Amino acid sequence: MPDPTTLRRAPVQRRSAERLTRILDACADLLDEVGYDALSTRAVAERAGVPIGSVYRFFGNKRQMADALAQRNLERYAERVTERLRAGGGGDWRTAMDAVLDEYLAMKRTTPGFSLVDFGNQIPVGSRRAEPNHRVADRLTDLLGDHLPRTPDAALRRAFLIAVETADTLVQLAFRVDPEGDAAIVAEMREMLRAYLGRVLD
Numbered sequence: 001m002p003d004p005t006t007l008r009r010a011p012v013q014r015r016s017a018e019r020l021t022r023i024l025d026a027c028a029d030l031l032d033e034v035g036y037d038a039l040s041t042r043a044v045a046e047r048a049g050v051p052i053g054s055v056y057r058f059f060g061n062k063r064q065m066a067d068a069l070a071q072r073n074l075e076r077y078a079e080r081v082t083e084r085l086r087a088g089g090g091g092d093w094r095t096a097m098d099a100v101l102d103e104y105l106a107m108k109r110t111t112p113g114f115s116l117v118d119f120g121n122q123i124p125v126g127s128r129r130a131e132p133n134h135r136v137a138d139r140l141t142d143l144l145g146d147h148l149p150r151t152p153d154a155a156l157r158r159a160f161l162i163a164v165e166t167a168d169t170l171v172q173l174a175f176r177v178d179p180e181g182d183a184a185i186v187a188e189m190r191e192m193l194r195a196y197l198g199r200v201l202d
Helices: 014-034 041-048 052-058 062-088 093-110 131-143 154-177 183-201
Strands: none
Touching: 014 041, 014 052, 014 062, 041 052, 041 062, 052 062, 062 093, 062 131, 093 154, 093 183, 131 154, 154 183
């Protein structure tokens, strides 16, 4: 569920929450099909099978809708990483980092709309706003707290932000080279991140 602060009106009843889910699902599918520029609130309403007024009840425009989709992606990503770490039964920071990267790559390959929106830093297409990666770095620092050999502080949060920015750029490159993510680039990225984070975590 998106952060209520990204919505004009947060859903209260289950039926309203289900309608919001359908709207965001339709938005994600249409992003893959037509791209952000051609996306319209009317097309989303038609695909979701809801009146256009239902879309405007939650969102003032398509940018707000894309932002809410990005927030939902981040929440689902955090859930996936948490489940993966719990199922793995612990492990050191390298195991945790592999989970973080693997789950991101899996969502990149399978989650509708993710290639354009991910956690919010690609809309408008090509823009590089700093805020989403700060949010991702903070969330990962908190999620991985139990797997780190030291208590997170400002220096460690900065290191995570640098790692997230680096991974973001290299993942974009890997998926430009190969629609499934170039395996050699992903392997180089993993090695680079291990070496960099090892300086502050070993």
